[in-house]
Amino acid sequence: MTVLAIGGLVHETVTFLPEETNLAAFEHRASRGAEIATTFAGSNTVYGGFLSVARDNDVTVEGLICAECAPSGPVSKAAFQALSDELVSRATLWRDEADGLLLHLHGAMVARGDHDPELTLLLRLRKVLGPDYPIAVAMDLHGNVGAEKALLADIVCGFRRSPHTDMAETGARAASLLLRKLAGEITPVAAVARPGLVLPSIFTATEDSPLKEIMEEVREAAKQPGILDVTLFLGFAYADVPEIGATVLAIADGDKALAIRVVERLSARLVEAREALYTAAPIYDPDTALDKAAELLAEGVRPIVLLEHADRGNDSTHLLQTMLDRSTQTGGFPRTAVPYLHDRIAATAAASTGLKGQLMTTLGGKSSEMAGYPVLFSGFIKYTGNLRYAITGPYRTGEIIDLGLSAVIDNGTIAVIVTSHSAAAVDTDPFTQTGLDIDEFDIIALRSKTHFRAAYEPIAGAILIVETPDWGPADLIGLPYRNVPPGVFPITMGPPDDGIIDGLDDV
Numbered sequence: 066m067t068v069l070a071i072g073g074l075v076h077e078t079v080t081f082l083p084e085e086t087n088l089a090a091f092e093h094r095a096s097r098g099a100e101i102a103t104t105f106a107g108s109n110t111v112y113g114g115f116l117s118v119a120r121d122n123d124v125t126v127e128g129l130i131c132a133e134c135a136p137s138g139p140v141s142k143a144a145f146q147a148l149s150d151e152l153v154s155r156a157t158l159w160r161d162e163a164d165g166l167l168l169h170l171h172g173a174m175v176a177r178g179d180h181d182p183e184l185t186l187l188l189r190l191r192k193v194l195g196p197d198y199p200i201a202v203a204m205d206l207h208g209n210v211g212a213e214k215a216l217l218a219d220i221v222c223g224f225r226r227s228p229h230t231d232m233a234e235t236g237a238r239a240a241s242l243l244l245r246k247l248a249g250e251i252t253p254v255a256a257v258a259r260p261g262l263v264l265p266s267i268f269t270a271t272e273d274s275p276l277k278e279i280m281e282e283v284r285e286a287a288k289q290p291g292i293l294d295v296t297l298f299l300g301f302a303y304a305d306v307p308e309i310g311a312t313v314l315a316i317a318d319g320d321k322a323l324a325i326r327v328v329e330r331l332s333a334r335l336v337e338a339r340e341a342l343y344t345a346a347p348i349y350d351p352d353t354a355l356d357k358a359a360e361l362l363a364e365g366v367r368p369i370v371l372l373e374h375a376d377r378g379n380d381s382t383h384l385l386q387t388m389l390d391r392s393t394q395t396g397g398f399p400r401t402a403v404p405y406l407h408d409r410i411a412a413t414a415a416a417s418t419g420l421k422g423q424l425m426t427t428l429g430g431k432s433s434e435m436a437g438y439p440v441l442f443s444g445f446i447k448y449t450g451n452l453r454y455a456i457t458g459p460y461r462t463g464e465i466i467d468l469g470l471s472a473v474i475d476n477g478t479i480a481v482i483v484t485s486h487s488a489a490a491v492d493t494d495p496f497t498q499t500g501l502d503i504d505e506f507d508i509i510a511l512r513s514k515t516h517f518r519a520a521y522e523p524i525a526g527a528i529l530i531v532e533t534p535d536w537g538p539a540d541l542i543g544l545p546y547r548n549v550p551p552g553v554f555p556i557t558m559g560p561p562d563d564g565i566i567d568g569l570d571d572v
């Protein structure tokens with residue numbers, strides 16, 4: 066009987082955000098031991114994929130620890146230490162019983178004082194488990210995956226879709242390859258190429274051209290004889306680390322030269338497309354977007370989804386303030402929903418005001434000074450309660466989300482759903498869970514980057530991308546990067562061997 070250990074430590078770190086991510090944020094969504102199987106079985110998550118392969122192959126799973134939290138600032142030293150210590154000690158405990166380890170990492174985690182804590186974790190695991198212990202890792206498409214991190218495990222598979230509707234599928238790819246390796250059927254050998262570019266998250270929607278065609282080539286490459294798996298990591302632009310940027314990773318069955326040919330070809334393809342990838346969709350400022358929305362609504366196009374995509378703390382107020390200003394200046398502002406604005410204080414104030422009561426409060430603008438000023442908002446409480454439910458949308462289907470004390474505050478024109486835990490609204494659950502009728506709204510203001518597309522593309526009349534001055538802009542040039550090496554498009558355009566050319570001049 067085969068036994069596999071399952072664990073994970075997942076965080077997409079925005080290094081520019083000032084507030085550290087502490088242990089409590091991870092503990093809110095942590096599960097351990099047997100709890101992991103009950104939490105994730107049947108869900109469209111990486112762990113759900115691991116578990117389905119285990120079930121189909123009569124594999125016994127041993128849960129270590131799975132911890133995750135919403136994208137936020139650098140992980141505190143203490144939090145990373147505690148979580149990685151626990152994962153490593155649980156893996157050590159199961160080393161002799163388990164035949165291999167299935168791990169879920171994001172690929173873009175940064176801890177205070179450690180720009181690549183996932184590499185640190187993998188090095189520790191290798192040290193205690195041994196150089197030959199079978200390890201498979203499933204990672205996010207938005208990982209900044211340097212060669213060393215990519216090659217420390219036997220198998221690394223990444224998501225190929227954004228919205229990440231293939232999380233379970235990716236977990237299943239990694240688990241299936243690990244089982245085939247354990248059975249002696251395959252000899253995975255990997256190669257890595259780094260094309261020297263990073264995309265803003267807003268341009269990583271894999272159903273939009275030209276990325277759509279490139280992703281099709283990645284899937285085709287994975288099917289060719291001798292190749293076991295191919296991933297294109299697009300990188301995460303808001304982690305200022307030396308490893309920033311895209312990575313192509315191919316795993317071949319024993320044939321390293323074949324893996325190298327595949328990654329070199331796909332990497333060259335990406336370099337060739339980099340300008341087009343970087344200008345994949347029109348971007349509007351808030352006023353222009355609202356003018357455009359008004360035009361479309363007048364033509365009967367509705368609902369209009371506005372995307373305040375630069376918001377990395379789910380509490381930006383730039384767009385909300387513009388909408389409020391315009392609704393007070395002009396009569397007849399469209400009926401607007403703002404699902405999931407992170408503001409624990411406002412949610413608590415709404416709860417103590419009570420259902421149907423009237424509340425004047427400030428909203429949002431707390432994650433950093435770039436999130437905009439807190440907005441003064443007055444409205445009636447349409448919902449208040451603890452928002453905890455199983456996700457019904459196509460992204461993370463079946464996973465339990467717990468937003469804590471939450472409320473709908475509605476001024477008759479704009480209805481804002483405030484939450485105590487940070488989450489981006491990506492499907493229609495925020496409406497059904499709080500008793501709002503989505504059909505009532507002309508404008509829906511979201512903060513997602515790509516994940517909303519799975520649920521909203523079928524129902525939106527139009528999607529308008531709004532650029533605001535927060536930490537996740539489409540234009541990366543203005544961000545205060547300090548650790549990005551030369552040769553990463555579009556941040557540092559200089560060739561990496563400038564110095565060598567200078568040296569030649571001296572000769």
Ligand SMILES: [Zn+2]
Pocket residue numbers: 205206207229
């Ligand atoms: Zn991602």
